Amino acid sequence: MSRIENCFARLEQSGRKALIPYVTGGDPEPAVTVPLMHALVAAGADIIELGVPFSDPMADGPVIQLACERALAHGTRLLDILDMVRQFREQDSETPVVLMGYLNPVEAIGYANFASRAREAGVDGVLTVDLPPEEADEVVELFRKEGLDTIFLLAPTTGESRIRSVCEKGSGYVYYVSLKGVTGSATLDVKSVEEKLAQVRKYTDLPVGVGFGIRDEASARAVSEVADGVIVGSVLVNRIAELTRTPDAIPEQVSEIIAGMRAAMDA
Numbered sequence: 001m002s003r004i005e006n007c008f009a010r011l012e013q014s015g016r017k018a019l020i021p022y023v024t025g026g027d028p029e030p031a032v033t034v035p036l037m038h039a040l041v042a043a044g045a046d047i048i049e050l051g052v053p054f055s056d057p058m059a060d061g062p063v064i065q066l067a068c069e070r071a072l073a074h075g076t077r078l079l080d081i082l083d084m085v086r087q088f089r090e091q092d093s094e095t096p097v098v099l100m101g102y103l104n105p106v107e108a109i110g111y112a113n114f115a116s117r118a119r120e121a122g123v124d125g126v127l128t129v130d131l132p133p134e135e136a137d138e139v140v141e142l143f144r145k146e147g148l149d150t151i152f153l154l155a156p157t158t159g160e161s162r163i164r165s166v167c168e169k170g171s172g173y174v175y176y177v178s179l180k181g182v183t184g185s186a187t188l189d190v191k192s193v194e195e196k197l198a199q200v201r202k203y204t205d206l207p208v209g210v211g212f213g214i215r216d217e218a219s220a221r222a223v224s225e226v227a228d229g230v231i232v233g234s235v236l237v238n239r240i241a242e243l244t245r246t247p248d249a250i251p252e253q254v255s256e257i258i259a260g261m262r263a264a265m266d267a
Contacts, residue, residue, distance in 0.1 A: 003096040003124045004149055004172040007046055008207045008228065017224040018173075019044055019262055020209055022100060022233030023254075024051035024067035025084055026076030028244040032251070034087045039251035041095050044262030049127070049231065052081050052101030059129045059153075063234045066241060078105040078114070082121040089122035098125040098151060098172070111139060115146040125149035125172040133165040140169050153177055156196060167204035173229060174200060179212045188213035194226040217264035224265040232261065 001009065011018055021040050025033050037048055053071035057064060078101075085097050099118065106114045106128065118126065126148055131139060133152055140150045149172030154163060156179070166174065178193050197208055209229030214220050216235070223230050236254050243250045 002147065002149060002172070003094065004047065004098075007096050008173070011046065011228075017227065017265055018046040018207070018209065018229035019220070019258065019265060020047045020049055020098075020211075020229050020231040021045050021236055021258055022049040022051060022211070022231060023236055023240070024053055024064060024071055025081040026053055026071030026074055027051075027067040027237070027240055028070045028250075029074050029247055030071075030076055030080060030084070032240075032247050033084045036251045036254060037084075037088050037097075038091065039255040040258050041092060043255035043259040045095070045258055047096045047098060047229070049098045049100045049233070050081060050085065051233075052078050052099055052105055054102045054105060056104075057102065057129075061234065063238050063241065067237045070241075070244070078109060079117070082117050082123070085118075085123055086121040093122075096124040097122065098127055098149075099123055100127045101129070103128050103130050111142055115143050115148060118148060119146040123148060125151050127151040127153070127175060129153065133162065133169050136169055144171070149173075151175055154196075154200060156192065160199075163200055164203045167200070167206065170204075170206065173207040173209050174204060175231065176200065176208055176210045176227070177212050178210050178214075178223070188215075188219055188223070190219075190222045190226060193223065197226055217260045220261040221264040221267070230261070230265065232258075 053068040053076050057068050143150050151172050152166040152170045153175050155177045207228035209231045210223050210227040211231030214232045220230050239254050240250055
């Protein structure tokens with residue numbers, strides 16, 4: 001079993017749901033990322049989604065766009081992100097790490113080269129926002145050979161045929177985008193999420209994580225009651241933005257948000 005499979009299996013046995021924080025690698029400076037990852041795990045994170053900074057993050061709202069700009073201002077590249085994962089693995093061999101980003105940086109270094117380097121660094125899964133399932137067969141097969149899960153997005157507007165395609169080609173977990181819009185968008189309708197997840201589960205036994213719109217302990221707990229995983233990003237990245245002048249304080253203060261969500265989800 002992969003680290004992701006093991007993680008969800010352990011959680012299911014204990015009656016708990018996965019808490020999956022997203023942070024942008026290299027934000028606000030590269031030295032912060034690995035200590036932050038460890039702090040998030042200590043606070044109760046089960047899987048970490050590590051964002052690869054990109055100059056045109058089309059699925060992201062202003063908060064994460066600015067995080068990418070801060071990381072890129074320090075010259076943070078995809079290969080630097082892989083080095084961060086490698087450093088993280090020196091102390092943590094268990095927590096799954098999923099890279100989340102866009103196709104261009106992967107294409108720039110080559111899919112085969114990336115997949116090999118990602119495996120060697122200790123990456124478990126890859127979510128490329130702009131890789132549609134209809135064009136993913138070769139990439140999925142290449143990643144699978146290197147032991148990398150390929151994670152796809154589903155949205156409220158996704159129809160039955162595409163849900164089926166995503167569930168057939170994806171592995172690790174399915175990422176359900178709970179809102180129409182970009183990251184950081186507003187009101188979350190948990191009832192609508194529950195109805196859509198029932199539709200998704202007709203086609204897969206993969207865990208389903210829900211992201212976009214989870215802002216606080218209450219929304220994290222509500223989503224955990226209908227999903228297998230709770231994915232939280234913008235509220236963490238916004239806190240990082242507030243602390244750019246005191247980067248040493250970031251791991252502790254950002255992990256406090258995760259600790260609160262973990263407690264609410266487990267209550």
